[in-house]
Amino acid sequence: MKDLRRRVVNAGSRAGARLRRVEWSIRARMTMLATLVTAVLSVFAVWLVLDHHHQHETTHRIRHVYGADLEMVHRFAHRRVPPVIDVEAVAATQLVDRAGRVVSASVRVIGQPRMATFVPSRRPSATDRRLCDVPGFPGRCMIVAAMWVPALGGDLVAYSALPDPLWYGSEALLAQLLAAMAILLVIVAVGTYQLVGRTLRPVEAMTAELAEITTTDLGHRVPVPAHHDEIRYLATVVNDTLELLEAALRRERRFTAEASHDLRTPITGAILRLEEALVDPDAADWPRMAKDLLSDVERQQAIAEDILTLARLDADRTAQHEHTDLAELARIELRRRLPGRVPIRTDLQPGVVVSCDRLLIARLLANLLDNAQRHAATAVTIAVRAEDGTGVMAVFDDGAGIAPEHREIVFERFARLPESRERDPKGTGLGLAICREIAHAHRGTLTIEDPGQGTCLVLRMPLVN
CATH class of the missing domain: 3.30.450 (Beta-Lactamase)
Structure with missing residues (x-):
């Protein structure tokens, strides 16, 4: 939890520092660009003025020398x-x-x-x-x-x-033009710097708001400008990112609390039983106590394994993906399973090939089948088919089904409905959560669809082109 919060805070701090660097970079580049363009245009304008003045002065002097010659013609x-x-x-x-x-x-x-x-x-x-x-x-x-x-x-x-007149006309004219050009460049540089700063004022507000994350909480959001432009889009993206980070932190906090509770409960029970037995060792039923303690340890081990599985799903496993026929994978998993409480029927379409981590998809299928066999009345059905560019794997049981309002709750970590607690007291409440994480890791979805009676969990994954 602390590590995630530290990463989020550091991300906010880095984002704020990056925005400040971007702001100053934009200011500097725009100011330099505007000043450079103005300087080029000013040099061109000065050249035009000097050239016009030179041509005008040349024409004026030519008229004077011709006038002097005409004067001599008239005089002599x-x-x-x-x-x-x-x-x-x-x-x-x-x-x-x-x-x-x-x-x-x-x-x-x-x-x-x-x-x-x-x-x-x-x-x-x-x-x-x-x-x-x-x-x-x-x-x-x-x-x-x-x-x-x-x-x-x-x-x-x-x-x-x-x-012949000088190309720059006179020193006074050249000095005046250069002074005017220098004043213009200063005005353009200062004006551009201020104008860009005013334009980037929303970025400054965003930077200040991001900096607050390092000292307060993740509830801060950067202000979104009213005008529609790139800065508004940036603010929207930053707010969406902060929303995702805050949601991740909430999930991590809830997961930590629930995991600590589920791990603490069997440990506390085991400690109480041991303390009672030690008060009167001769009266204690040690074989029964060992059996109960073994059950508690097994539950803790199951929770720990599920937590480790969820942690591994956060890592990048794309390197382990390979082309897999879902029907063949289902057949292999069914051959490995021991006979369950109810039979498993199949409707497997061959040639449904996806890119996946075979071990993770096998784990997902095993969890779905375990869950379906616990709740089925007479049978479980597994189907594989191709549909609209996706590979579909559906596991159906004819049990009591899941109420529509609970169809998303069951995918939450440590969420267990009353019926599930009755059928599997040792369950961890992480099975379906792990299945959905596996689906998301494969750019797929895992949902509960309404089959009319019972429960139908459907995995959809992109087909290999």
Whole structure:
């Protein structure tokens, strides 16, 4: 009993700890996932902003350099060109003749070679290029626009240049975007952590309730959320498991109490008889006392064997299962039996093959036959047949039968009806309980069906495909 309770309590404690680990794991994973996705999307958004800003700034500067070239066209068309040009909208300008000589230039590039060698393909026309290491601007890339200027003394090519904008626009813009992205990531991380925590609040309540099992009793149940989702399903499964554990503990407690009572009664009787005999040894009927004591010991031995059988049924015996013909097993068991109070008739259909532990099914059949022969009026019948994918073994007696309200009670441990106590005073009340446990161990059922007169116990087991 204490061992079962300890296992149940430990199971509740482990389940609570596991739920806590699951909760923190989900929180951490969801927070990291949301933050990672937000970070990727933020990087993509920042790149789009910077790319748009770069394209906009490039287009704006191209317009400026073309504007500077047009200004020179208006200022020097068919006029003499001064050696120094003053154009504020751009970083540098040059006027180059057809021979490639710099005729005029802005202050920044006076004395420098021509900024570019490309010229518009036709006149009048203009073109632009992105050039790096332009004279006067070492280590920089520039946007340079070229346009024909019909100046006095011959056509010239006007070059205007502005620095190519940086890919990140400016340090201030990049800092603002990174700061906004960092703030967004913090908000998403904190928000996701809190949101997941609120979503998993029912799990926290379940964890707290499971922890109570370690300090109180097994009557606790975890709260079931109102909304239908996976957490509700988890809570339902946990409550069902706790119900099964509590039922198992109740059965174990009842079994222990009943077993101790049935074992204590013959021991107490034996002690009383021995004490009375020792008071007056000469008057004691020692042979009769020995006979009574032997009867008590035999009853204790029967109870102990039945209890051990029930304990063994809790172990996994699937390794001992083998394909068995129920009809053949019944014939072998009948050949081993001694003649009883009433004859046993048979109706055995061959070929009803199931997977079972032969020893346990033989024990079940022997118990059913013993029980049927004690209560039968004239005969006992055993039948084997296949029915709806199951193998059926039925044991029928034509006795007084069992009242419908008692047909489940007789399968309880140590349960004995008055008629049974009269017919078998030495019985343990564990025979049918053992039979049902054997049936359950084979994924089968053992029930009492109504034959009209008498009692019919029916074992059903899955057939081998």
